[in-house]
Amino acid sequence: MGLTFNMGARRTMKGAARGSFELPADDLVTHGVVVGMTGSGKTGLVTVLVEEALRNRIPVLLLDVKGDVANLKLAFPSYAADHIAPWVEAARGDEDGIADGALVDEVAGERRKELMAWGITEDDLASYCATTHVRVITPGSDAGEPLHLLSALERRSSRWDHDVIGARATLEAAVSMVLRLMGRDPDPAQSRAHALLTAIAERRLLANLPADLASLLPDIITPPFATIGALDVETYIGLKARGELAADLNTLIASSSLARWRQGQDLDVANGAGRRQDDGDDHQRRASAGRRARARARRGARGSARVDALAAGHEQAARPHRVRRDLRLPARRTRTTHRRSARWSR
Numbered sequence: 001m002g003l004t005f006n007m008g009a010r011r012t013m014k015g016a017a018r019g020s021f022e023l024p025a026d027d028l029v030t031h032g033v034v035v036g037m038t039g040s041g042k043t044g045l046v047t048v049l050v051e052e053a054l055r056n057r058i059p060v061l062l063l064d065v066k067g068d069v070a071n072l073k074l075a076f077p078s079y080a081a082d083h084i085a086p087w088v089e090a091a092r093g094d095e096d097g098i099a100d101g102a103l104v105d106e107v108a109g110e111r112r113k114e115l116m117a118w119g120i121t122e123d124d125l126a127s128y129c130a131t132t133h134v135r136v137i138t139p140g141s142d143a144g145e146p147l148h149l150l151s152a153l154e155r156r157s158s159r160w161d162h163d164v165i166g167a168r169a170t171l172e173a174a175v176s177m178v179l180r181l182m183g184r185d186p187d188p189a190q191s192r193a194h195a196l197l198t199a200i201a202e203r204r205l206l207a208n209l210p211a212d213l214a215s216l217l218p219d220i221i222t223p224p225f226a227t228i229g230a231l232d233v234e235t236y237i238g239l240k241a242r243g244e245l246a247a248d249l250n251t252l253i254a255s256s257s258l259a260r261w262r263q264g265q266d267l268d269v270a271n272g273a274g275r276r277q278d279d280g281d282d283h284q285r286r287a288s289a290g291r292r293a294r295a296r297a298r299r300g301a302r303g304s305a306r307v308d309a310l311a312a313g314h315e316q317a318a319r320p321h322r323v324r325r326d327l328r329l330p331a332r333r334t335r336t337t338h339r340r341s342a343r344w345s346r
């Protein structure tokens with residue numbers, strides 16, 4: 001028998017237990033979609049799917065425009081209260097804004113009880129944490145790990161020596177990104193500017209030269225080759241168009257917003273994705289991040305919604321709500337669980 005994902009409890013509409021819902025992983029080899037009204041449990045379902053995939057050692061790449069699934073980082077290796085302390089919301093009116101020990105213990109006790117009811121032992125938690133590593137990559141921001149989206153241009157990849165097609169694809173993506181930032185057509189199949197910039201950058205990278213944006217400017221005006229495709233450069237993209245492209249690129253170089261796309265890890269899935277970073281003190285860092293986030297929330301900064309999400313996510317990571325997870329959950333029941341989860345962030 002193949003892998004199965006344990007998706008939660010199977011129940012009748014009236015709530016009677018019907019064992020657990022084991023989803024054969026083979027059922028997920030093509031496309032899927034999760035739909036439902038607000039608060040019906042879509043994120044919870046996807047979170048469990050991802051956790052089950054990770055538990056089965058299946059690497060997962062998530063593109064998350066909403067910022068929910070970063071909560072996967074809030075998984076802790078034991079029932080101990082220490083892990084969750086930074087994430088427990090202080091009681092209303094608590095002066096220092098830091099949850100009291102008694103409250104933390106109470107929440108930890110509840111977490112422990114729920115996990116045990118699910119048959120999730122401390123060994124399971126420890127092994128999940130030891131075998132999974134969640135990286136939160138936040139292009140354009142240093143809230144998580146920033147990503148250098150122009151790395152393919154600015155840092156010559158060794159791929160050019162053994163995988164020219166792969167290196168070219170990465171370069172084309174970087175050029176598309178640059179054109180997008182300039183407000184121009186980023187489509188390699190449509191944009192003459194794309195073809196010109198790619199040809200210039202590729203020539204430089206193959207010659208072991210840097211291809212950062214500024215270095216491309218002179219070659220845009222005076223291309224170091226006579227043809228692009230089957231046409232001569234001047235016919236394909238004339239001097240006036242090249243001058244405008246160079247001016248637009250220069251505006252981008254001068255803009256302050258460019259910097260945030262140019263920091264952090266190289267954008268190279270083959271080299272970077274899933275690679276375990278040096279995170280021996282990952283839990284420590286997450287705990288202090290939690291403290292910082294809560295401090296921000298106390299100061300009334302925009303972070304508070306996020307902190308709520310993290311608090312809820314802590315619950316998600318600990319999976320207490322899985323006790324009742326069921327795809328056929330009636331809406332009324334979901335509202336009850338909303339209140340239930342509110343208790344976590346009291």
Ligand SMILES: Nc1ncnc2c1ncn2[C@@H]1O[C@H](COP(=O)(O)OP(=O)(O)OP(=O)(O)O)[C@@H](O)[C@H]1O
Pocket residue numbers: 036037038039040041042043044045312315321322324325326327329334337338341
């Ligand atoms: N199967 C379930 N059983 C009980 N509670 C659940 C279940 N799934 C999710 N919940 C709880 O219901 C609440 C809302 O769930 P969730 O955030 O997953 O909904 P959503 O459909 O993603 O909402 P939105 O549309 O706002 O993104 C959360 O507090 C979560 O803990």
Ligand SMILES: [Mg+2]
Pocket residue numbers: 042043044068
């Ligand atoms: Mg959601």
